[in-house]
Amino acid sequence: xxxxxxxxxxxxxxxxxxxxxxxxxxxxxxxxxxxxxxxxxxxxxxxxxxxxxxxxxxxxxxxxxxxxxxxxxxxxxxxxxxxxxxxxxxxxxxxxxxxxxxxxxxxxxxxxxxxxxxxxxxxxxxxxxxxxxxxxxxxxxxxxxxxxxxxxxxxxxxxxxxxxxxxxxxxxxxxxxxxxxxxxxxxxxxxxxxxxxxxxxxxxxxxxxxxxxxxxxxxxxxxxxxxxxxxxxxxxxxxxxxxxxxxxxxxxxxxxxxxxxxxxxxxxxxxxxxxxxxxxxxxxxxxxxxxxxxxxxxxxxxxxxxxxxxxxxxxxxxxxxxxxxxxxxxxxxxxxxxxxxxxxxxxxxxxxxxxxxxxxxxxxxxxxxxxxxxxxxxxxxxxxxxxxxxxxxxxxxxxxxx
Amino acid sequence: xxxxxxxxxxxxxxxxxxxxxxxxxxxxxxxxxxxxxxxxxxxxxxxxxxxxxxxxxxxxxxxxxxxxxxxxxxxxxxxxxxxxxxxxxxxxxxxxxxxxxxxxxxxxxxxxxxxxxxxxxxxxxxxxxxxxxxxxxxxxxxxxxxxxxxxxxxxxxxxxxxxxxxxxxxxxxxxxxxxxxxxxxxxxxxxxxxxxxxxxxxxxxxxxxxxxxxxxxxxxxxxxxxxxxxxxxxxxxxxxxxxxxxxxxxxxxxxxxxxxxxxxxxxxxxxxxxxxxxxxxxxxxxxxxxxxxxxxxxxxxxxxxxxxxxxxxxxxxxxxxxxxxxxxxxxxxxxxxxxxxxxxxxxxxxxxxxxxxxxxxxxxxxxxxxxxxxxxxxxxxxxxxxxxxxxxxxxxxxxxxxxxxxxxxxxxxxxxxxxxxxxxxxxxxxxxxxxxxxxxxxxxxxxxxxxxxxxxxxxxxxxxxxxxxxxxxxxxxxxxxxxxxxxxxxxxxxxxxxxxxxxxxxxxxxxxxxxxxxxxxxxxxxxxxxxxxxxxxxxxxxxxxxxxx
Ligand SMILES: Cc1cc2nc3c(=O)[nH]c(=O)nc-3n(C[C@H](O)[C@H](O)[C@H](O)COP(=O)(O)OP(=O)(O)OC[C@H]3O[C@@H](n4cnc5c(N)ncnc54)[C@H](O)[C@@H]3O)c2cc1C
Ligand SMILES: Cc1cc2nc3c(=O)[nH]c(=O)nc-3n(C[C@H](O)[C@H](O)[C@H](O)COP(=O)(O)OP(=O)(O)OC[C@H]3O[C@@H](n4cnc5c(N)ncnc54)[C@H](O)[C@@H]3O)c2cc1C
Numbered sequence: 007x008x009x010x011x012x013x014x015x016x017x018x019x020x021x022x023x024x025x026x027x028x029x030x031x032x033x034x035x036x037x038x039x040x041x042x043x044x045x046x047x048x049x050x051x052x053x054x055x056x057x058x059x060x061x062x063x064x065x066x067x068x069x070x071x072x073x074x075x076x077x078x079x080x081x082x083x084x085x086x087x088x089x090x091x092x093x094x095x096x097x098x099x100x101x102x103x104x105x106x107x108x109x110x111x112x113x114x115x116x117x118x119x120x121x122x123x124x125x126x127x128x129x130x131x132x133x134x135x136x137x138x139x140x141x142x143x144x145x146x147x148x149x150x151x152x153x154x155x156x157x158x159x160x161x162x163x164x165x166x167x168x169x170x171x172x173x174x175x176x177x178x179x180x181x182x183x184x185x186x187x188x189x190x191x192x193x194x195x196x197x198x199x200x201x202x203x204x205x206x207x208x209x210x211x212x213x214x215x216x217x218x219x220x221x222x223x224x225x226x227x228x229x230x231x232x233x234x235x236x237x238x239x240x241x242x243x244x245x246x247x248x249x250x251x252x253x254x255x256x257x258x259x260x261x262x263x264x265x266x267x268x269x270x271x272x273x274x275x276x277x278x279x280x281x282x283x284x285x286x287x288x289x290x291x292x293x294x295x296x297x298x299x300x301x302x303x304x305x306x307x308x309x310x311x312x313x314x315x316x317x318x319x320x321x322x323x324x325x326x327x328x329x330x331x332x333x334x335x336x337x338x339x340x341x342x343x344x345x346x347x348x349x350x351x352x353x354x355x356x357x358x359x360x361x362x363x364x365x366x367x368x369x370x371x372x373x374x375x376x377x378x379x380x381x382x383x384x385x386x387x388x389x390x391x392x393x394x395x396x397x398x399x400x401x402x403x404x405x406x407x408x
Numbered sequence: 409x410x411x412x413x414x415x416x417x418x419x420x421x422x423x424x425x426x427x428x429x430x431x432x433x434x435x436x437x438x439x440x441x442x443x444x445x446x447x448x449x450x451x452x453x454x455x456x457x458x459x460x461x462x463x464x465x466x467x468x469x470x471x472x473x474x475x476x477x478x479x480x481x482x483x484x485x486x487x488x489x490x491x492x493x494x495x496x497x498x499x500x501x502x503x504x505x506x507x508x509x510x511x512x513x514x515x516x517x518x519x520x521x522x523x524x525x526x527x528x529x530x531x532x533x534x535x536x537x538x539x540x541x542x543x544x545x546x547x548x549x550x551x552x553x554x555x556x557x558x559x560x561x562x563x564x565x566x567x568x569x570x571x572x573x574x575x576x577x578x579x580x581x582x583x584x585x586x587x588x589x590x591x592x593x594x595x596x597x598x599x600x601x602x603x604x605x606x607x608x609x610x611x612x613x614x615x616x617x618x619x620x621x622x623x624x625x626x627x628x629x630x631x632x633x634x635x636x637x638x639x640x641x642x643x644x645x646x647x648x649x650x651x652x653x654x655x656x657x658x659x660x661x662x663x664x665x666x667x668x669x670x671x672x673x674x675x676x677x678x679x680x681x682x683x684x685x686x687x688x689x690x691x692x693x694x695x696x697x698x699x700x701x702x703x704x705x706x707x708x709x710x711x712x713x714x715x716x717x718x719x720x721x722x723x724x725x726x727x728x729x730x731x732x733x734x735x736x737x738x739x740x741x742x743x744x745x746x747x748x749x750x751x752x753x754x755x756x757x758x759x760x761x762x763x764x765x766x767x768x769x770x771x772x773x774x775x776x777x778x779x780x781x782x783x784x785x786x787x788x789x790x791x792x793x794x795x796x797x798x799x800x801x802x803x804x805x806x807x808x809x810x811x812x813x814x815x816x817x818x819x820x821x822x823x824x825x826x827x828x829x830x831x832x833x834x835x836x837x838x839x840x841x842x843x844x845x846x847x848x849x850x851x852x853x854x855x856x857x858x859x860x861x862x863x864x865x866x867x868x869x870x871x872x873x874x875x876x877x878x879x880x881x882x883x884x885x886x887x888x889x890x891x892x893x894x895x896x897x898x899x900x901x902x903x904x905x906x907x908x909x910x911x912x913x914x915x916x917x918x919x920x921x922x923x924x925x926x927x928x929x930x931x932x933x934x935x936x937x938x939x940x941x942x943x944x945x946x947x948x949x950x951x952x953x954x955x956x957x
Binding site for chain 2: 026027029030031032055058059060062063064065066067068069070073077078098099100101102103116118301304305308311312315316323326327328329330331
């Protein structure tokens with residue numbers, strides 16, 4: 007059985023960041039990835055400037071191979087049912103449009119850690135001060151022995167399920183799907199990511215250009231019909247925005263754990279098992295999850311290094327250190343921060359101020375109607391409580407973390 | 409798309425053991441970027457505006473040639489320690505945020521040994537990171553693979569010349585040991601960092617600022633002559649008159665152009681010092697008074713140490729009764745600061761009308777009660793004067809500022825820009841930390857050393873004086889509620905450094921992030937000029953490679 011310092015589950019961006027910190031500090035680290043690398047990952051690929059800087063500083067300048075076409079994204083355009091549109095440019099200029107298949111592969115490779123792909127985590131057990139990790143590799147059972155395990159395995163995290171089997175039942179699940187279309191005529195500016203605040207379309211509706219095609223995507227509560235929802239969005243885009251598309255050539259979708267960041271209900275693991283990235287619940291506004299995956303991943307790696315060096319319980323160190331990333335992410339959803347602070351990487355208020363008074367009123371009304379769509383999840387009170395706690399204590403309470 | 413891979417190659421892990429499992433090497437054919445070159449940004453011309461496309465947290469060097477290199481060293485009788493428990497002690501620096509593991513450690517013995525080491529390192533292209541006290545804060549003295557050269561093995565004082573007031577010493581010596589040796593002959597060094605566990609060599613390479621630097625200049629300017637082992641292994645003596653070009657590059661050169669093995673430094677007769685403190689509630693007033701004292705050469709020591717921006721302490725001290733008396737008659741009445749009683753009264757009034765700030769008031773009181781007596785401990789005082797300045801300062805620094813992580817970004821500007829710069833950076837400190845300290849001090853410049861200052865901690869627009877300020881958050885001990893992640897601390901530092909870019913400052917001991925900021929601050933032309941010199945002196949870029957370029 008292979009005996010190492012740390013096993014990281016999942017070979018994505020959170021994993022690459024954690025692995026970088028661990029291998030730098032000389033800890034022997036293996037990353038397990040279920041799929042064959044380079045692997046496909048459904049994603050719009052719009053990385054915030056903070057995430058871009060993280061990649062640059064830790065892994066080096068991005069090569070062309072890790073980008074789609076267009077290679078950049080200038081910002082986000084919000085479209086409202088009242089037909090007001092507003093564009094927000096990212097601070098500090100355009101950001102990368104990552105090709106996740108290759109960006110993740112590149113970052114993992116640059117992290118310096120050893121990677122075992124086609125190796126799927128299936129469970130773990132504790133044995134004295136070690137953890138035995140069970141996995142399947144090419145249809146065979148394989149075991150690893152590690153001091154620490156990091157679950158960087160994304161939204162439906164098998165590592166979380168191994169330590170909290172009933173967690174998945176406790177949170178609402180969403181389905182997000184996208185289809186790729188040939189373009190006949192598309193007036194939506196290809197330099198922007200387009201987001202539609204329209205409760206009649208879905209919980210999350212977007213469109214953007216990629217490699218000569220147009221992506222039309224929609225997210226909704228698990229259970230609804232993707233094809234119907236998608237068709238509805240295509241029709242809406244054609245009628246309201248003059249977007250004429252060919253029938254789709256391909257499609258994909260996945261489950262999403264949207265919610266924990268809004269209500270400060272993150273999962274950070276227990277004992278020597280740490281959870282990070284989207285598995286822990288990190289998701290920024292407009293579902294930008296890569297920059298917080300990178301930063302939280304790095305913190306999970308640092309926490310292990312610190313804990314070992316100072317001989318402290320790793321959960322204690324991780325939870326103290328991760329508080330800053332929780333602030334960053336949850337601030338993005340905090341109504342007080344949105345109204346009076348500047349939690350995002352683009353200036354929403356400035357864009358709003360460019361509109362006329364009448365338009366501003368429409369926008370606020372439309373946003374409110376869109377928020378009402380989320381009423382059934384009963385997040386409202388939790389968001390207000392978190393926001394008030396943040397105001398009085400300067401931070402979000404650790405008590406709600408799992 | 410050029411994704412390719414070779415099947416079933418054995419991956420070698422970080423410690424050279426062959427992995428027990430076979431797995432594919434992952435290869436996305438990405439060309440290696442030469443140090444100091446900047447390929448065009450494939451994202452967009454306007455992405456990450458102003459930020460150089462450069463990896464600043466270095467990739468760990470890990471090449472199979474290591475084994476051969478070690479053999480070559482052994483044959484030449486250079487001992488190299490590969491045990492993990494030895495290299496582990498060098499895993500980080502005083503900053504405590506950057507971690508790196510050398511493959512092996514060489515403890516410095518003499519110039520000949522270092523010469524052999526560097527020649528082999530050139531031949532096998534193995535990076536060598538030099539370390540003195542390891543008091544850098546951004547990982548400059550951390551080895552990201554390769555060799556760590558521990559200079560503390562060379563720490564003997566070679567010769568004290570009391571007549572001509574100079575000392576020849578090995579460069580790995582800590583300042584406190586040097587001070588001890590000098591005190592036995594009633595001598596003292598000129599200026600050194602306030603923490604005394606930094607080495608002479610490490611300090612000459614980065615700057616060295618003391619509370620008397622406004623009068624005596626930075627530590628690097630005290631060096632009369634050096635013995636240097638160049639990156640290709642030549643042992644060279646240099647000074648202003650001998651091999652002066654090398655001397656110019658090595659002084660304030662961040663270890664890029666050679667390993668300093670010996671140094672001849674100016675020294676002075678020892679004197680006890682008489683201290684005075686003045687307290688301000690306004691940063692700008694305190695700085696203006698500090699600059700007035702410095703400009704008129706009123707005191708022998710001067711500096712500012714704050715408790716946040718609430719209580720700003722101007723420290724003024726004298727080597728002689730004569731100068732102290734002159735100060736009292738001519739200058740004292742011009743200072744706007746209060747005495748201890750005055751400031752206590754003022755603060756009491758302030759918090760009486762700001763009762764919700766009680767936590768801050770408690771912090772200040774606690775700080776005052778524990779810190780102030782530290783500067784006048786009876787065992788270090790005689791006749792009201794401080795007799796052991798080195799001990800008093802370094803003890804206070806470590807006891808009251810030291811923590812697990814030392815995050816001390818700093819800025820150095822011309823005198824004119826200083827107040828504005830400090831005020832801007834003060835706001836950044838406030839935003840990030842409930843408690844912090846600022847430390848401000850003047851640095852006298854030597855007109856004849858202008859070539860030394862290019863691309864150093866001395867800002868390009870400073871002529872006779874520069875001013876440095878460092879920003880030190882109080883982060884508490886291991887049990888503190890807050891523990892800061894590296895990236896939080898990095899964003900704090902970045903915000904401070906960004907001010908430096910905006911105002912055209914330098915960084916006073918260039919505490920850090922040189923790599924990410926040096927081009928933004930000095931411009932490509934100057935940096936490329938130094939890079940060309942570096943390439944010439946160090947063809948394989950082996951010496952302290954991740955620090956600047
Ligand atoms: C449609 C869509 C669009 C998005 N658009 C954006 C966007 O534009 N910008 C943005 O920043 N974010 C976007 N996101 C979110 C973003 O993709 C995620 O937040 C981010 O990838 C999370 O990174 P991670 O490292 O935490 O985990 P993931 O990227 O989810 O990676 C988890 C990894 O774990 C592996 N894994 C899973 N199970 C196992 C197992 N049992 N054993 C071994 N390995 C396993 C997976 O194969 C995968 O490689 C989008 C998400 C979706 C679904
Ligand atoms: C708590 C604290 C307080 C401080 N206070 C001050 C202060 O008051 N004033 C001040 O000026 N600075 C101060 N510093 C900064 C610190 O003193 C300087 O960074 C110091 O000069 C570094 O000396 P060192 O021996 O620790 O060098 P190191 O940190 O070991 O090395 C510094 C750099 O020089 C290189 N180097 C080291 N030795 C040699 C050599 N012999 N030849 C060539 N290159 C070499 C290293 O590779 C590295 O790049 C403080 C730092 C801390 C942590």
